[in-house]
Amino acid sequence: MSDQGLRHRRPHFIKPNDDIPSVSGPLLMEERAFEPGVDENAITSIVYNNPFASLSIQQQRSRLPIFKNRSHILYLLEKYQTVIVVGETGSGKSTQVPQYLVEAGWAADGRMIGITQPRRVAVVTLANRVSDERQCGLGDEVGYTVRFDDVTSSKTKIKYMSDGIMLRELMSDPLLTRYSVIMVDEAHERSMNTDLAIGLLRKIISIRSDLRVIISSATLDAELFRDFFELNETNDPSKDTATIISVEGRAYPVSTFYTKTGAPNYLDATVDLVIKIHKNEQPGDILAFLTGQDEVELACDRLREQSKNLKDCDKLWVVPMYGGLSAREQLKAFDSTAYRTRKVVVATNIAEASVTIPGIAAVIDCGFVKMRVINPKNGIETLMVIPISQSSAEQRAGRAGRIRPGKCYRLYPESEFDKLLPSTIPEMQRSHLAPVILQLKALGIQNVLRFHYLARPPADAMKQGLELLYALGAIGDDGLLTSPLGINMADLPLPPMFSKVLLSSGEFECSEEIAIIIAMTQIQDVFVVPGGGKRHRAEVVKRKFSVAEGDHLTLLNVFQNFIQNGRSKNWCNQHFLNYRGLIRAENIREQLVRYLKQCKIKMVSCSGLIGSTAKIRRCLVNGFFPYAARYDHTGNYVTIREEYPFKVYKGSAIMYRPEYPKWVIFTDVLQNSIRDISEIEPEWLYELAPQFYDFGTEGEIASKKRRTDDLDSTRKANLN
DNA sequence: AACCGAGAA
Numbered sequence: 001m002s003d004q005g006l007r008h009r010r011p012h013f014i015k016p017n018d019d020i021p022s023v024s025g026p027l028l029m030e031e032r033a034f035e036p037g038v039d040e041n042a043i044t045s046i047v048y049n050n051p052f053a054s055l056s057i058q059q060q061r062s063r064l065p066i067f068k069n070r071s072h073i074l075y076l077l078e079k080y081q082t083v084i085v086v087g088e089t090g091s092g093k094s095t096q097v098p099q100y101l102v103e104a105g106w107a108a109d110g111r112m113i114g115i116t117q118p119r120r121v122a123v124v125t126l127a128n129r130v131s132d133e134r135q136c137g138l139g140d141e142v143g144y145t146v147r148f149d150d151v152t153s154s155k156t157k158i159k160y161m162s163d164g165i166m167l168r169e170l171m172s173d174p175l176l177t178r179y180s181v182i183m184v185d186e187a188h189e190r191s192m193n194t195d196l197a198i199g200l201l202r203k204i205i206s207i208r209s210d211l212r213v214i215i216s217s218a219t220l221d222a223e224l225f226r227d228f229f230e231l232n233e234t235n236d237p238s239k240d241t242a243t244i245i246s247v248e249g250r251a252y253p254v255s256t257f258y259t260k261t262g263a264p265n266y267l268d269a270t271v272d273l274v275i276k277i278h279k280n281e282q283p284g285d286i287l288a289f290l291t292g293q294d295e296v297e298l299a300c301d302r303l304r305e306q307s308k309n310l311k312d313c314d315k316l317w318v319v320p321m322y323g324g325l326s327a328r329e330q331l332k333a334f335d336s337t338a339y340r341t342r343k344v345v346v347a348t349n350i351a352e353a354s355v356t357i358p359g360i361a362a363v364i365d366c367g368f369v370k371m372r373v374i375n376p377k378n379g380i381e382t383l384m385v386i387p388i389s390q391s392s393a394e395q396r397a398g399r400a401g402r403i404r405p406g407k408c409y410r411l412y413p414e415s416e417f418d419k420l421l422p423s424t425i426p427e428m429q430r431s432h433l434a435p436v437i438l439q440l441k442a443l444g445i446q447n448v449l450r451f452h453y454l455a456r457p458p459a460d461a462m463k464q465g466l467e468l469l470y471a472l473g474a475i476g477d478d479g480l481l482t483s484p485l486g487i488n489m490a491d492l493p494l495p496p497m498f499s500k501v502l503l504s505s506g507e508f509e510c511s512e513e514i515a516i517i518i519a520m521t522q523i524q525d526v527f528v529v530p531g532g533g534k535r536h537r538a539e540v541v542k543r544k545f546s547v548a549e550g551d552h553l554t555l556l557n558v559f560q561n562f563i564q565n566g567r568s569k570n571w572c573n574q575h576f577l578n579y580r581g582l583i584r585a586e587n588i589r590e591q592l593v594r595y596l597k598q599c600k601i602k603m604v605s606c607s608g609l610i611g612s613t614a615k616i617r618r619c620l621v622n623g624f625f626p627y628a629a630r631y632d633h634t635g636n637y638v639t640i641r642e643e644y645p646f647k648v649y650k651g652s653a654i655m656y657r658p659e660y661p662k663w664v665i666f667t668d669v670l671q672n673s674i675r676d677i678s679e680i681e682p683e684w685l686y687e688l689a690p691q692f693y694d695f696g697t698e699g700e701i702a703s704k705k706r707r708t709d710d711l712d713s714t715r716k717a718n719l720n
Numbered sequence: 721a722a723c724c725g726a727g728a729a
Contacts, residue, residue, distance in 0.1 A: 118726095118727065118728075119726090119727060119728080120727085120728075146728090146729090147728070147729050148729095162727090162728060162729080163728080164727090164728045164729045165728090165729075167728095167729080168729065189727090191726095191727065191728080192727090192728085193727085193728060193729085291725065292723090292724070292725065293724070293725090294722070294723085294724090322724095322725080322726095323724090323725075323726065323727090324724075348725055348726075349725050349726055350725075350726060352725095352726080353726080353727095354726060354727075369725065369726090370724075370725035370726085371725065371726085372725080372726090383723085383724060383725070385725090427727095492729085493728085493729035494729080524724055525724065529722085591729090647723085649723070650721065650722060650723070651722090651723090668724095670723060670724060671723045671724095672723080673723055675723090675724090
C-alpha cells in the first residue's frame, strides 16, 4: 500500500464560483483502471441487497465470504490479544465474527462480546439482523445500547453499542470487566469516539491480559492499528500480541474517469455530466456527491428543469439526499426505479458511508466535502468546504461497485487526485480537545499529554483545551477535575461550555429555561426554509417567533410554543418548524433535567421574575464568555479575546433589530459567521469570568496578568 | 442575500 508519510502536498482546487463561466461542451474524461474502494458498511448491503434471501439462515451465513476465515479468526484470537480484521464490502464480519465468538465459548463465563459502531442506525440494524440469525428475541442473547435506548438483559451475550456508549460504560467499569472481547467496527473512519475508544483499549489490554480486542479496518490503516496495539517489546516475533487478517469482500471493479482540466464550477459540471450520461450511457442509476443541502437542492432543480427538454431518451428521476431530510424523504432514494427511468440521487457526504443507496452504476465525485475544522488562530471550530482525501474519493467510487461493475467520474484531473491527502485527517486532530481532556480525566487519566493517542493531537490544541477547562473551573490548579463541577461536567453529554452553563443554571434561577435552550442548540435548523413561493411566508412566521435579545431566547420561545400547541406536527408544518428536531430537543431536555436532578441542582423557572431574560443571558455568559464579541465599526463582530472578526449569520434573530447589539455572546460558528447570538452587558464578562477578562487601570491589569502568569507556570508544572 | 457535512453521549 502507499506510504502514508510521503504524500503530504496541499491540494490545489478551484472552488465553485458563479463568476467563472462554466465549461460548455462535453467534458473530456480519461480512464484509468481502478481497484474497488474498501467499504466497511457491510450491514446495509446485507439488509438491502441480500442475494441469498431464499436460503435458510444457516446456509446464508455459511455463504458469506468471512465464513472461510472462521477457524482462522478463532485461532488468531487464542494466540493474539489483538486482531485487526481487514474486511472488504459485504464480507459479513460485523454480523458473523461476534457469533463465531459465542459459538466458540467466548461468552461462556457470563461475559459479553461487545461490538462498537460509530452510528446508531448501524447498531440497531446489526442487532436486529443478528438476533434474527440466532432466532432469539432482541434483548435476549443479542442486544444493543444507544443513547435513549437500552435493549439488553442479563441473558445478553452479544451486545452492539455506539462507541459513545462504550466510553460512558468505561466511566463506571474502567476495565470493561463485563466483556471478554471488544470489537471496534469501522475503525478506519477515525471518528473522535472510535479513536478515543481505541486509545483506552490499548491501556486496558496492558492491564487485562484476558481481554481480546478486534479492530475492523480498511487496508490502508491495518498496520497502524497493529503497531499501536503491539505489546511485544522484544525482537522475537513469536511473542507478538497483535496481528492482521484479511477477509475477502464482494466489491466489483469500478472504472474511474477524470476530467482533463479542472472544472471551474463543480455544480454546473455535475448537472452537465448527469445529462450527458443520461443521454449516452446504458441504463443504471447515478449517485452524485455535492457538499451541502443548498447545492443538492440547486442541482436537483436544474436537473429537473433540464430533463423536461430531453427527447428520445428515458425519463430522469431526480432525488435529493441529505441529513436534513425527514426519514420518509430519505427513503425515496431507496425506491426502485420504474421502467425506462433513470434515478439520479444527488447527495451530501451522507451517502459516502452512513447511507448506502442500492443499485448505483455510476458515481460523480465533485472532490469536495464540508467538514468541521479548527482554526488554530482562535481555537474556534468552523464548517468549511475542503478537498476530500484519496481514501474518501475511493470510498465514493466504491459506491458504484456494490452489485455490478460500475463507473466513477471525478470532476478533477488525475494530477489533482495525486495531490490529495492519502487519508482524511482524524477527527482527533482537527477538533476541540476540551471534551476529550475532560473525558480522559474523568476516566482517571490525569496526564493527558502522555496518553497513548492513536493520532496525537496538535500541542496547541491541547493547550487551548486545558486552558478552556481551567477557565471554566472544570480543572483546578493541580490539573485534577474539580468537585463537583468538573466531575459533573464530564458526566454530561454536552460540550464543556454548554455543561458549564447548564450546571450553573440553578444559581442563576433559570434551570428550566436553560435546559430547554441548550437542548434546542443541540439540534440543527429548527426553522425550516421551504423552497419556492413559501419562502417569504416562512420568513414572516420566523420573525414572529424572534425575540429582540437574541437567538437563545428565540429558541426558548419556539420550544414553549411547540409544547403549548400540543407538540402538533401540523402546527409545526404551518409554522415552518422542524417537527422531528423539536421532538428530539424535548428528549434531550428530559435527559438534561435528569442529569441536573442527579447533580442535585434545583429546577427553577425565572418566568415572571423581574429581569428574567437577563438571568438567562447571564447564565449563558457564565459558560460562553470565551465567545464574547463586540460590534465593530466595520460592521463585523470582533471577538474580545483574539480580536477575530465574524459576520452575523443571516438567519440570526438579531437581524430583525433596527440596530445590532453592541455586546454579544455566540454559541455556534459556521464559515465566517457567528450564529445563536445573545445580547449581553459587558460588565457581566468581568463579573462572571474575571480570570478571562480584566477591567481596571493598565497597572491593575498588568499586576493581575503577572499573577495569572505565575499561576500558569505552576499549573503547567502540575500538568506535565 | 442565502453561509449547516456526517456522526454521537
